[in-house]
Amino acid sequence: MDEPWYPADFRAPPGLCNRHLQTLLPRALPRPALEWAGERLELPDGDFVELAWARPAPTRSDAPLFVLFHGLEGSIDSPYARALLNTAAGLGWRAVLMHFRGCGEHPNRLPRAYHSGDTTDAAVLIERLSQRYPRALKVAAGVSLGGNMLAKLVGERGGSGLDLAGAIVISAPLDLAACADTLNQGFARRYERHLLASLKRKMARRLTREPLPLTIGPGELAALDSLRAYDDAVTAPLHGFDGAADYYRRASAGPLLAEVTLPMLMLHADDDPFMPPALFSRFPRPSPAVRVELARHGGHVGFVEWREGRLASWLARRVARQLTAWQAPRGGR
Numbered sequence: 001m002d003e004p005w006y007p008a009d010f011r012a013p014p015g016l017c018n019r020h021l022q023t024l025l026p027r028a029l030p031r032p033a034l035e036w037a038g039e040r041l042e043l044p045d046g047d048f049v050e051l052a053w054a055r056p057a058p059t060r061s062d063a064p065l066f067v068l069f070h071g072l073e074g075s076i077d078s079p080y081a082r083a084l085l086n087t088a089a090g091l092g093w094r095a096v097l098m099h100f101r102g103c104g105e106h107p108n109r110l111p112r113a114y115h116s117g118d119t120t121d122a123a124v125l126i127e128r129l130s131q132r133y134p135r136a137l138k139v140a141a142g143v144s145l146g147g148n149m150l151a152k153l154v155g156e157r158g159g160s161g162l163d164l165a166g167a168i169v170i171s172a173p174l175d176l177a178a179c180a181d182t183l184n185q186g187f188a189r190r191y192e193r194h195l196l197a198s199l200k201r202k203m204a205r206r207l208t209r210e211p212l213p214l215t216i217g218p219g220e221l222a223a224l225d226s227l228r229a230y231d232d233a234v235t236a237p238l239h240g241f242d243g244a245a246d247y248y249r250r251a252s253a254g255p256l257l258a259e260v261t262l263p264m265l266m267l268h269a270d271d272d273p274f275m276p277p278a279l280f281s282r283f284p285r286p287s288p289a290v291r292v293e294l295a296r297h298g299g300h301v302g303f304v305e306w307r308e309g310r311l312a313s314w315l316a317r318r319v320a321r322q323l324t325a326w327q328a329p330r331g332g333r
Contacts, residue, residue: 004285005292008267010314012297013306019271020187022299026079029304029311032086036076038105041098041125047112049121050104052076054085054095062135064327066095069122071144071171071301073198075103080143080170080301080315087316091323094136098125100146102202111212115235116145116176117251119153123162130163137165139326141319143301144274147172147266148253154264155256159289166263166326168319171272171301174254174283177245178276180228188273191300192227199230213237254283257290264290265322267315269298293318 012022035055040048057063066088070081076097088095100114101121114121122140129138142150147169154167173179183192200221207218216233224230232244241247266286268279276282286292295303298314305314 005280005294008293008295008298008318010269010295010298010303010318011305013304013311016304016311017297019269019273019297019299019302022269022271022297022302022304023191023273024299025302025304025311026083026313029079029313031079031082034082034086034089036085041128043121043124045110047101047108047110049101049108049125050099050106051125052085052097052099052104054089057089057094058092061133063133064093064137064139064323065129065133066093066323067126067129067138067140068095068097069140069142069146069150070097070099070103071146072116072195073103073202074143074146075099078143080313083313083316084141084143084319087320088323091320091327093323094133096129098122107206107209111210112238113235115239115247115251116148116173117152117247117253118239119149119156122149122153126162126164137327138163139166139168139323140164141168141170142172143170144172148174148176148251151253151260151264151266152251152256154262155253155259157262158259159262162262164262166265166322168322169264169266170315171268171274172253172266173274174252174257174279175276176248176252178279178282179274180226180231180244180248182276183274184226184228191274196224196227196230199234200224203234254279257286258284260287260289262289263326266290266292267295267303267318268292269295269300269302271297272300274300 036052039051085095101108151169236247303315
């Protein structure tokens, strides 16, 4: 085909095609029961991230391993996180979510937090898992911010040096500047305000608790009225960028898709309200290792379908199919 992408087989139920309905519906679905156990992973710079392991875990050390990276201000409590971890565990995989710094139960130690292009902690986790489970087939998935981060990590490495059999990238903001501008328009402002409130609330607590390399105080923080303004005043200086524009340029994964050599599945909805239209047309043609599946509808990390007489997650079903396909060459390990 001429286009470097494929049509996804997701079909929104009649009456539930609206992008905002699809974005919000996962929060209305019954959440699958998920038992999990926490682990603190110490990092080389003296900070830590918190892991959430699905329980019960496989007893075999060579059981396949599914690693999930959440979205902006997400956690183990995010609907997609529970759905995907539950899906992987149900297939017999060892499943774990990495909370980005400060997104778990405890504040991180260092002034820095996390951002869309911060691949260091994910690389450390994958390396540690490779040492702990050297014979296990491993697949990583990233959702939204976590998807951009994962795509950037794989693009930077090309796939070499990562003990991964594949990567799955879901609803990723691959052009951060364009996505920030899209979220600042129309109904999408509701999502922006929700995310911004969470970021500001967390940062306000940190400003009163510890000295940070920032020039703003609590009053100026409270006055920030867009994600771009927040990234310009907080994210960029906290992580060594020269303003929001520099951060967006250097952290966006879209320009790296041509460099990917690791098998990577990308799932995206054309009507995602977090993204500009025709997102993938902004980037170089993806490498042959990348399979982009575009759905006409689906919203942002939505993809709610009608299956067996009820609403259900197509996303979980598609990820299950991909995990099974990548596991098959190993003879069912």
